[in-house]
Structure formats: C-alpha cells, structure tokens
Amino acid sequence: MRLTKFVTIALATAALGASGATADPGHGKAKGADAQKCKPANVKLTGTLTSDPGASDTSFTMTVLKSNHAGKAYLQAGSATVTVDTKTRIHRHAAGVHGNKATIGDLATGDRANVKAKVCRTDLAASATPDLTARKIDAHAPKPPKADEEH
Numbered sequence: 265m266r267l268t269k270f271v272t273i274a275l276a277t278a279a280l281g282a283s284g285a286t287a288d289p290g291h292g293k294a295k296g297a298d299a300q301k302c303k304p305a306n307v308k309l310t311g312t313l314t315s316d317p318g319a320s321d322t323s324f325t326m327t328v329l330k331s332n333h334a335g336k337a338y339l340q341a342g343s344a345t346v347t348v349d350t351k352t353r354i355h356r357h358a359a360g361v362h363g364n365k366a367t368i369g370d371l372a373t374g375d376r377a378n379v380k381a382k383v384c385r386t387d388l389a390a391s392a393t394p395d396l397t398a399r400k401i402d403a404h405a406p407k408p409p410k411a412d413e414e415h
Contacts, residue, residue, distance in 0.1 A: 277331075302384035305334040307396060309344060309379045313403070319369030321345045326377055337391040346379055347397045358405035366403070374406040 308389070310330040317324040323345055331339040338344045346352070348368050356366035371377075380400040387394040 266387050273347045303386070304382040305368070305385045306332070307335040307338070307379075307381045307383055308332040309338055309346075309377075309381075309396075311344075312406075313371060313373055313375045313377055314343065316373040317348075317368045317371055319367060321368055322349070324368070324371060326379070329406060334385075334388060337388065337393045338396075340391065341393050344379075344393065344396060346381070346401075347395060349397055352398045353400045354403070355401065356405070359368060371401070371403055372405070375403040376406065377404075378402040 284290050307321060307327050308331060309326070310327045311326045313324055313326050315325045325345050328335070328338045328342060354366045354368060354370070356370050358370075378401070379396070379398050381396040382397050383394050383396065
C-alpha cells in the first residue's frame with residue numbers, strides 16, 4: 265500500500281517537473297521578426313466630405329468632427345485624407361443609390377460620412393496622422409435646409 269502511494273507521488277512530481285521544463289521562456293511575448301508585427305487600432309472618424317471624388321479617384325478629404333480615441337490626432341488636425349481600395353465597402357444613403365452598391369464616384373461634397381479604418385498602434389504615436397485606407401464608409405446625403413414657414 266505504501267509503495268503504490270510512493271510511486272504515485274513520484275510520478276506526479278516528475279510530470280510537474282517535465283511540464284515546467286518545456287514552458288516557453290518568453291511567456292508569450294514575441295521575439296525576433298514577430299516582435300515587429302503590427303498591432304492594429306480601429307480608427308473611426310465622423311465628419312463631412314470636403315472633396316467631390318470622381319469615379320476613378322482613389323481618395324477623398326473630409327473635415328473630422330468626431331472620432332474615437334484612436335482617431336484623436338485626426339480630430340485635432342481637423343481634416344483627414346482617406347484612401348479607398350477594392351476591399352472598401354461603401355454605403356451611401358440617398359435617393360437613387362442602393363446602399364452597399366455605392367462607389368466612390370457616388371460620394372459628393374457635403375455628405376456626412378462615418379469612416380472606419382485600421383492602422384498600426386505604433387504609427388499613431390506622438391499624435392501622428394498616418395495614411396488611412398478605409399475598410400468601410402457609411403455616407404448620408406446632406407440634410408435639406410428647413411424651409412421657413414410663414415403664416
């Protein structure tokens with residue numbers, strides 16, 4: 265009886281020692297080439313378009329009125345240039361445009377836009393404003409001016 269307890273305790277101790285010996289010495293921290301990988305930050309900007317992009321354009325400018333924490337530098341700068349690629353999803357809510365079938369040519373000056381993009385956190389250091397490539401653009405046509413009612 266004592267021998268089996270002794271053998272069981274010895275095996276358990278050996279198993280614990282072996283698992284500790286094979287543990288990663290970096291404790292999950294990237295080293296070498298992996299240490300330089302980009303840690304993405306989601307940048308969300310809200311504002312109005314200040315340029316009228318054509319169908320063949322690949323970017324537009326906007327006045328930034330609101331942003332999330334990652335986009336704070338763009339808010340302080342007051343404007344941003346946003347690049348569009350083939351993976352960018354563009355939605356425009358206006359008469360004659362069918363939502364997600366919009367293209368950059370459908371956007372117009374004065375549109376209210378919400379832009380979502382990703383950049384590396386290290387690129388945002390020291391209030392820098394790196395180039396943005398939009399992942400999604402949600403645009404709304406400007407609100408029509410209210411007509412003054414006279415009685």
